[in-house]
Amino acid sequence: MNLTGIIAISGKPGLFKVVAQGKSNLIVESLEDGKKIPAYSTDRISALEDISVYTYEEDALLSSVFDSIFKKENGGIAPSHKEDKNTLENYLLEVLPNYDQERVYFSDVKKIFQWYNLLHKSGNIVLDTPVEEAEKEAKPSKKANTAKAEATTETTEETPKKTRAPRKKTEKTVE
Numbered sequence: 001m002n003l004t005g006i007i008a009i010s011g012k013p014g015l016f017k018v019v020a021q022g023k024s025n026l027i028v029e030s031l032e033d034g035k036k037i038p039a040y041s042t043d044r045i046s047a048l049e050d051i052s053v054y055t056y057e058e059d060a061l062l063s064s065v066f067d068s069i070f071k072k073e074n075g076g077i078a079p080s081h082k083e084d085k086n087t088l089e090n091y092l093l094e095v096l097p098n099y100d101q102e103r104v105y106f107s108d109v110k111k112i113f114q115w116y117n118l119l120h121k122s123g124n125i126v127l128d129t130p131v132e133e134a135e136k137e138a139k140p141s142k143k144a145n146t147a148k149a150e151a152t153t154e155t156t157e158e159t160p161k162k163t164r165a166p167r168k169k170t171e172k173t174v175e
Contacts (some may be wrong), residue, residue, distance in 0.1 A: 048115070080162035
């Protein structure tokens with residue numbers, strides 16, 4: 001799951017997608033209503049791709065938690081963040097059995113489900129292709145690489161190099 005460019009801004013409800021960057025602010029678009037607003041450097045901005053959930057071993061990235069929810073729900077939506085505490089915490093235990101229940105507050109659990117459903121509603125929840133397939137798509141074949149290399153060597157051999165005239169040295173006189 002790719003959460004690149006999706007952020008949460010403290011004090012503003014919902015999630016936002018980064019559209020452009022200015023000198024002292026970001027232009028973000030709300031995933032709920034599509035309105036564009038500026039986010040200033042004084043705002044507390046959190047990138048979803050950097051957020052992780054405390055576990056008893058190694059922290060789990062939020063994207064992997066979303067992947068687990070997506071698989072459990074067969075691509076559907078998760079329970080609402082307005083469900084009672086026991087329902088949401090038990091559901092999270094099914095999806096992420098080793099999450100640290102002492103360090104992950106209930107407000108964080110609610111945000112996980114709220115953000116997942118918001119991303120699902122806006123169409124941003126899709127599973128990534130397996131790593132091997134993605135690498136094959138990203139890397140061009142060897143034939144294409146050798147043809148490109150041959151083309152660049154042919155063009156460099158045909159074009160003559162430009163030479164620059166030597167600069168004249170000027171003498172400075174000190175009086």
